[in-house]
Amino acid sequence: MPNQKNLLWLDSIGGLTVGVIVLALCPLLAKWHNLTVTLIVSMGLANLLYGCYSFSLARRRQRPLHLIQSLAIANIIWGIVCFGLFGFWRESVSLLGAIHLVSEGIYVGGLGLLEWRWREALILQN
8 A cells, every 4th residue: 555645646656657658559448449549549548647747736835625536537537437437338348448447447436535534734845
């Protein structure tokens, strides 16, 4: 489990890394996952978006509570969206695609839950 002071960095690095990889490989991932290129691009952009947002928070000395809460809620929602996408595409998604959607849902949703739980501690950079 990540410690509190590194949680926003973990969120940022994870989001940015996955976003770049997904966008770089989107035609291949769409084929391997048996999903649309539009969906894969959207997922990559969402990862970059929350990666940039969490980076902007991670580098701040003081972080307003509402910004931490917004990130936590967005991550929880994105985790739910990943599970929803899996449910929607369950008849056609490949095993690799299912693993991607479910693992991203667990990772991002879990980060959101930890950020919510530790929101008060994340206000100040240690």
